[in-house]
Amino acid sequence: MAQDPLIVFTPSGRRGRFPAGTPVLQAARSLGVDIDSVCGGRGLCGRCQIRLSTGEFSKHGIVSRGENLSAANQVEARYDDKRGIRAGQRLSCQARILGDLAIDVPRESQVHKQVVRKRAEARDIEIDPAIRLHYIEVEQPDMHNPSGDMERVMKALHEQWEIDGLECDLRVLQVLQKVLRDGDWKITVAVHRGQVLTTAWPGFHDQAYGVAVDVGSTTIAAHLCKLATGEVVASAGIMNPQIRFGEDLMSRVSYVMMNPGGEVELTAAVREAIDTLFQEVAAEAGIDKDDILNATFVGNPIMHHLLLGIDPTELGGAPFALAANSGLTFWASEIELSELNRGARVYVLPCIAGHVGADTAGVILSESPHLSDEIVLVVDVGTNAEILLGDKQRLLACSSPTGPAFEGAQISCGQRAAPGAIERVRIDPETLEPRYKVIGCDLWSDQEGFDAATEATGVTGVCGSGIIEVLAEMYLSGILMSDGTIDGAMAARSGRVRPDGRTFSYLLRAGEPELCIQQNDVRAIQLAKAALYAGARLLMDRLGIENLDRIVLAGAFGSHIDTKYAMVLGMIPDCDLAKVSAAGNAAGTGAIIALLNQSARDEIAQVIRRVEKIETAVEPRFQEHFIAAMGLPHTSEPFARLAAAVALPAPKTGGAEARGDNGGRRRRRNRNS
């Protein structure tokens, strides 16, 4: 008797023999090959497409021929007609094995497909969302053998999908009878983490979206993702309306402390803004809000607590106790969000410590320091800087109170990053004349056409990255001394340096508005960068290291600053510049990862447990590092390379010192040692 046909699947390499006539999908399932399906093999969803590989697969003893696969049937023709089968592919639920076959499962057809991220150092995301759709055909009620509609749905899930022990949300139960009858006993259900039936639609339904939200103190950003593919189909941002209760976090906590019940207002404001964002992303993508089935959130501890309706007062003072430091899962309705499916589930990433929030948990998921072979420093700069340091052996975390100077606040000419804001600056070391670029224009200010190009926006102020550059350039050109003083002696060389009360200022731009860097602006940045640096150094002390293998700058600020200048100012410890990268909104990316991959939620719970949390507020060493980091000179080896990179002479030290002796002086006074 002839043997059954042999079939091998690539890329998995799994193989086995099946009787002629077996559908390819069935063979794949029994071999544990990863092929997607929502409709359960009924030719409705098109998720299970495969490709025939023809030729000889001698390793497997297979000669795979076209005629060994059944010809396309009517179901496939209908699907192809309606929604299109990809060229050269087949629906594996319809295609039947007739002889030996080699079958390739394309990436798009795999359940656990990888989403490849653009940055080489970033981990790919494996698609494995918490919400899965399942199409089922449900037995009709029989009054001679009465049972509940819900129980027959559960029976169908057991028989058709091997899913058991589900709970059914009461809201689903309330509409289930109508859904079943509207769908003529064929329905699609959404199942959350294999545990809860959260939604039901009549008939076949293939739209499942989730939204990942980064709740920042200043802005809230949402990314709408297609759960099956990981595709981000819409993104939107909105100002956090809590700003009307206080610009920064602590003033919002103060508001709550001084206005009992004020947390209710703050909570309502942020939830309302999130609902607005949900409307925006759904409209942008042209989808129904009922197709948003899952939402994930990151945010600093205070945003986290206010989103959840928890009074943040405890976070306002020592011991900075979190209400909870676990990831939390609940219904969107429990936090009164309504612009998504009424059975939508919410997952909020865990906070790590009183000052290290779910945003940092998101950064960990995005940047994976806990999996790194190298020692990596991850810095997420906002109003506070969250700092992570470590590798796959140990991971340390702290938060450093940088204040909002890096975001352009507390700077006389500062502003938020927006069209018209100066973001790049160069100062001629001889003439001390500046040139600059503004957001929204590709020309430098000394190039022809700049005025015309910026007429619409004007030149309105200096954003965070512009502040860093102008200070670094002032330092490199000798205007700033190593203690951060604007050198009044330079006034003799250029009218740009001019007296300003008892100190001096530097005129970055004449005209309307006039943009000056004042001595207090320098001090504000000095305080901020010293805090950032001190936090990083504190963690390095704890880890017992002097050198970093790699630095990742996360957050909008980290993405926009030129890392060379950050290092010139001593914001971050020395590191090979080639090993310093910007991660963009890593916290938001972490929220996306938790949305697309449910096991990332378990992973972060594990990681959080082993993170060593350092509270900077009570570490004497932090104060020491902070004071030591206030000055500007930077004298290490990498600095020489840096100075060369920005193609400028080495900077001058304090005005009282001989200008020719800078190098050696700096080396002896290295403030970072």
Added chain:
Amino acid sequence: MAQDPLIVFTPSGRRGRFPAGTPVLQAARSLGVDIDSVCGGRGLCGRCQIRLSTGEFSKHGIVSRGENLSAANQVEARYDDKRGIRAGQRLSCQARILGDLAIDVPRESQVHKQVVRKRAEARDIEIDPAIRLHYIEVEQPDMHNPSGDMERVMKALHEQWEIDGLECDLRVLQVLQKVLRDGDWKITVAVHRGQVLTTAWPGFHDQAYGVAVDVGSTTIAAHLCKLATGEVVASAGIMNPQIRFGEDLMSRVSYVMMNPGGEVELTAAVREAIDTLFQEVAAEAGIDKDDILNATFVGNPIMHHLLLGIDPTELGGAPFALAANSGLTFWASEIELSELNRGARVYVLPCIAGHVGADTAGVILSESPHLSDEIVLVVDVGTNAEILLGDKQRLLACSSPTGPAFEGAQISCGQRAAPGAIERVRIDPETLEPRYKVIGCDLWSDQEGFDAATEATGVTGVCGSGIIEVLAEMYLSGILMSDGTIDGAMAARSGRVRPDGRTFSYLLRAGEPELCIQQNDVRAIQLAKAALYAGARLLMDRLGIENLDRIVLAGAFGSHIDTKYAMVLGMIPDCDLAKVSAAGNAAGTGAIIALLNQSARDEIAQVIRRVEKIETAVEPRFQEHFIAAMGLPHTSEPFARLAAAVALPAPKTGGAEARGDNGGRRRRRNRNS
């Protein structure tokens, strides 16, 4: 070396040796002796009281002396002062073993104590509520080792109570930080079924109540119970406000069918009424609504669905599909009940079939036919009659459409049971003169002082049990013939029987109002009792039996009717009258049982699965039995005893027949065979 002291606990008989100085509670726990405690051995709750048994326990080799137990300490003195220790008892958490001891654990101190029910045939209730209170002492936050307040609560529950894997309701998390600080890190939490933390109070809290609700079509009844003892501390009833949408169930379903969205109104009405009831029982017992932590519900399928916010339309026609036939657990807030703790959990007993609801599940829990050695028929008469038949081998259930005649509706002189309603009737077989008693008065109408005693209420109508008696008496006195016709020939004997259009009526009471039994009233009761009887017979056919061992009449009607008369009319099959009992509101009792004993919820889920459900609407045999049961004569052996019991001559058959030949005639025409 001397052996450690030996200790024996009664009534369990468990014993063991423990080092001198061991607290008695600790010894009890390590032996698995059932002793209650909320405070975990801190002398706060007084639940763990025990009694020293002195003397020789030679079976255990113990001589138990008073000096072998430590003297009462300050903690006990303080507790005794504040709340009182029962005479001769000790707090086992404070009393220490000094030598050999025999210790008795009184019933009140056992966790799983039994609540003994008054009716001998009813199963006792073992106290084991779904909600348990646990007092814990929680570690304070440490910023050097940061963790969430919630996680430290969970740690305390693990360490102090060996409870793990709890979920914490978001509503608890929202207030947890304040509760912990208000309680100086000592709090009491409520845990639902060992799975969910539902409430937290500062400090020690020992009040936990639950409410069992019977949602009837006409009235809703609630019983407030102390969960620790099972004591019913308050009960209240209220009219079901849905009555304004339709007197009976089917008219409410019709309302929903004709007014899309009408189910929302019906649902809101019943929920509001329940909240009002909760307020009433809490006020009656003088407790805070926040101490009501659990609620259980029974009700017929339509009430069940409307309570849950499910459109009952499907129950209005074949195949009478239930949305669900499992017991359901959710938050009180999910069904918008607010007059109890905001973390209160709700359990709704399972419906069995489209016409057999959660009320019948309650009856099963109360009456335990599934555990009976005898074949028992349980009948719960309301607008429908729910009928259970079986024993521990098999259990059958059906619903029979009796209509509301038994409740006094559709009867010309009928009314609900209320003061002034006639509930007992006797007719003199010679004179055909009636005498009667009304609710609220102990005198018969022919006794002196009756008019004065009923002046306040008047005599307003005839309630369900009165209808049964008057018809049975009319039959026994010959006014009614075997086919249910009022015998016009009797008009010659008494002016009480008088022409009424083309038929005759019987004047039960002259005056204002005049109360007459009309021919149509007889017909309405005939239809109702035939339906009831036919349902019971149908189940007997299915079970293949001709005789019953026992009958239980449940519900208000079943409790008020004289079972003799019910049997005279042929409402229920023949059975030894001594074996016919009334169970009162068994459905409500079932709700109480499910409230006090969580394993009853699992038990009923098991029983429901094996119940054989019969749909009377599609059973041809039901129609046959129904038609056969329309007549009145009842000719079996027990009937002869019955007739003797009511001390009246055997009734007459149809007017056309010779009166002296009744016995033999009846025997030949036995309609039930």
